[in-house]
């Protein structure tokens with residue numbers, strides 16, 4: 001599971017994003033099981049969550065906005081939800097005992113934030129991407145998103161100091 005973060009390089013952006021959403025659910029399910037290597041699983045989740053979300057923000061949301069598929073409010077709302085996810089992730093990464101109730105609580109909190117965001121994104125972002133954007137554009141966005149996501153994975157973007165930086169970026173006053 002932990003070595004198995006897929007590395008697609010092309011595809012329809014909607015399908016690629018949905019594939020990752022399924023992986024998030026699998027990682028969270030595996031992390032609920034105390035007999036698994038929870039530390040390795042949380043590292044994998046951190047890498048994928050940051051790479052997935054940051055690549056959406058830089059390569060997908062703004063592009064869908066420019067095509068008038070989604071509005072600015074949707075971009076801001078989705079970005080805020082990413083930040084809430086990173087905050088819950090940071091709390092989980094800071095738990096020292098992976099067998100503790102605290103770890104379970106941390107998994108629960110990440111699950112809540114992520115399932116909320118995936119539901120909204122699948123309904124309010126991916127639906128307009130399906131209907132208001134051409135197949136060709138979705139393929140172009142898919143390749144661009146995948147390239148950035150893979151670059152971030154290579155860059156070890158889920159390390160704790162980087163997750164902390166993302167949380168601080170979100171909470172810094174304007």
Ligand SMILES: [Fe+2]
Nearest residue numbers: 017052056121
């Ligand atoms: Fe997503």
Ligand SMILES: [Fe+2]
Nearest residue numbers: 053056078121
């Ligand atoms: Fe997202």
